[in-house]
Amino acid sequence: MAEATAHGQEMHAGQIAAVPTDTHQEHPIKLYLVVWVWLFILSAASYMVDYFHVQGALRWSLILIFMMLKAGLIVAVFMHMAWERLALVYAILVPPIAVLVFVWIMAVESEYTLWTRLTFFGPSP
């Protein structure tokens, strides 16, 4: 905590820092408002996908695209990830890939479960 103040004192005139010296994340209000509006638009768009009964591959891809865009905006701007050092960015964003691997494993597993159920119990009651 005391570190935040220490940073300011370390810098002397004439020295060029390779990275921002301040841990404070201060950005113009306008940036937040723009992102906010975009989150509204993207949410409305994903609701429209359901409202107009878009079906099939188009539905899944639209849902996923809007979801990833919203998640990206929240993490990058609202949570300030876009301005953090890469050491932190990678430490937080890389491990969730393990979840995706898990998704793949369980998708394979559930297809097998469904196959055994259909084979031994017959189709839907």
Add this chain to the structure above:
Amino acid sequence: MAETTATDHRQLRPGLSGVAADWASDQRAFKNVSWGKSMMWIFLLSDTFIFGCFLLSYMTARMSTRVPWPNPSEVFALHIGGQNVPLILIAIMTFVLISSSGTMAMAVNFGYRRDRRKTAILMLLTAALGATFVGMQAFEWTKLITEGVRPWGNPWGAAQFGSSFFMITGFHGTHVTFGVIFLIIIARKVWRGDYDTGARGFFTSRRGNYESVEIMGLYWHFVDLVWVFIFAFFYLW
């Protein structure tokens, strides 16, 4: 303490070589991030795994059942003005939570400008929106329970629908509720000027600063983030 761990930022390298240098260096890997902020990020990462596994188990249940899955578009429809509007309550809840994320982002910004009044008001507004969200979720739960949805079955299809629904939205609602409580606590500290006068915290006996508002914000945005995934996978899919 501060002297031994403070980093000389002139020596920090950018890019991938910076990642290697930071992680290979002495004492700390996250050079310009305070321990409070990095701990919140690591907690959020662990929470990502928790919600990831919930959504994963929901996927497994839905993919492996031979009984048709109830159509969320119809299950969560509300009867308004003589017709069924699909998912309308969920859409409103989504907008409420996004609005609260926006007010929280503004609160963090005003916090660093040391505008106590605006920061506290925006945080309380965020808490109010969060409480509204939880209220609407309670309404939704009540509606579904009266219609006969239970963790072990429901009138429309696969029994796992109820268990997935109650577990996922219940855990998310709990996160929102705790967020609201902590928002009120931090807003009170901001309002009193604890971060300006250097008042010591009740539990920790440490002096806080306005970074607490940002750390609170990280948690709140994460709750919003989780909802983005729940909305996409549970309600829209």
